[in-house]
Amino acid sequence: MQANVELINVTKRYGGGALAVDSVSLAIPSGSYCCLLGPSGCGKTSTLRMIAGHEEISEGDVLIGGRNVTGLPPVQRGTAMMFQSYALFPHLTALENVAFGLRMRGVAKAERLRQADRFLDLVQLGGMASRLPSQLSGGQQQRVALARALITHPKVLLLDEPLSALDPFLRTQMREELKRLQRELGITFVHVTHGQDEAMALSDIAVVMQGGRIAQAAPPREIFEKPATAFVARFIGGHNVLALPGGRFAVRTDRCRLLPAGQLPGLVSAIEYQGAAVRVVVAANDGQTAEALLPDAVFHAAPVEPGAAVTLGWDAADAHPLPDAA
Numbered sequence: 001m002q003a004n005v006e007l008i009n010v011t012k013r014y015g016g017g018a019l020a021v022d023s024v025s026l027a028i029p030s031g032s033y034c035c036l037l038g039p040s041g042c043g044k045t046s047t048l049r050m051i052a053g054h055e056e057i058s059e060g061d062v063l064i065g066g067r068n069v070t071g072l073p074p075v076q077r078g079t080a081m082m083f084q085s086y087a088l089f090p091h092l093t094a095l096e097n098v099a100f101g102l103r104m105r106g107v108a109k110a111e112r113l114r115q116a117d118r119f120l121d122l123v124q125l126g127g128m129a130s131r132l133p134s135q136l137s138g139g140q141q142q143r144v145a146l147a148r149a150l151i152t153h154p155k156v157l158l159l160d161e162p163l164s165a166l167d168p169f170l171r172t173q174m175r176e177e178l179k180r181l182q183r184e185l186g187i188t189f190v191h192v193t194h195g196q197d198e199a200m201a202l203s204d205i206a207v208v209m210q211g212g213r214i215a216q217a218a219p220p221r222e223i224f225e226k227p228a229t230a231f232v233a234r235f236i237g238g239h240n241v242l243a244l245p246g247g248r249f250a251v252r253t254d255r256c257r258l259l260p261a262g263q264l265p266g267l268v269s270a271i272e273y274q275g276a277a278v279r280v281v282v283a284a285n286d287g288q289t290a291e292a293l294l295p296d297a298v299f300h301a302a303p304v305e306p307g308a309a310v311t312l313g314w315d316a317a318d319a320h321p322l323p324d325a326a
Ligand SMILES: Nc1ncnc2c1ncn2[C@@H]1O[C@H](COP(=O)(O)OP(=O)(O)OP(=O)(O)O)[C@@H](O)[C@H]1O
Pocket: 014, 015, 018, 019, 020, 021, 038, 039, 040, 041, 042, 043, 044, 045, 046, 047, 194
């Protein structure tokens, strides 16, 4: 079972009048993976909590599967939420923690445990049913929390920074796991993250938020290729935002080269070795800063040192025009 999620002019004003979410409209297709991303305080968590029903909506409507759920309590929305802190019960085993998801729904104990066993298998923790949370690693605790959310058969799973407490290696592993589960189960995932990489890797639709509004909502490749504003280009990274003759442009750093006759002359201010690529930062003579991400072989064929006079260049077709404001 899956459902689409629709936000129509959704606004959140907290006590004191602070506007956290400002008339946001968004359509998340059924069975898709949607990431909400943006800097701290941009309104991601408030938006997620309004979809879940954990936060009252000041104005506007939330529809799930075409049904207006704006005034409904969380359990009647067909959603489940997985939190940043896994909030497992320390005195219950992994199996009992997962089964707890069904206890609130009045399912008999034997049936709860039987289903919990199946969901522990689904998150690849079959052998750890009798362990307490303190006997599990952070990544394993998180899988238990995921199974506990999924056991209620939600149509929409809401995830609030589920990977932020993990180390980089586990994060990548768990990211793959989330994507696999979402594909297998076919339900709609809405996932809040600070991480551009995470959103790129996971989303069918990525929603970049800024100051309580949506700056851009699109498949990640479209956002990377055609950032709607300078804010989006800077936030997702990998772009130079430059004032050039003809206006403001975003130019991907991996499309920039050090050329004999490029567009932006200046001095190399920093060089950073990144393994497969080398990042060369140029302080342009006109006061702007820009960088080129050069494949390591390209850099090492003609290496430069900090302080060297260079010219940064790119194909005209790689300069993506941006609106002047924002
Ligand atoms: N309970 C609250 N009362 C008052 N203001 C709040 C409350 N919760 C959030 N805010 C404010 O609303 C704005 C949006 O907060 P929100 O938590 O939705 O942002 P966020 O993008 O999820 O941030 P973060 O990434 O730091 O979690 C912020 O300015 C925040 O200070």
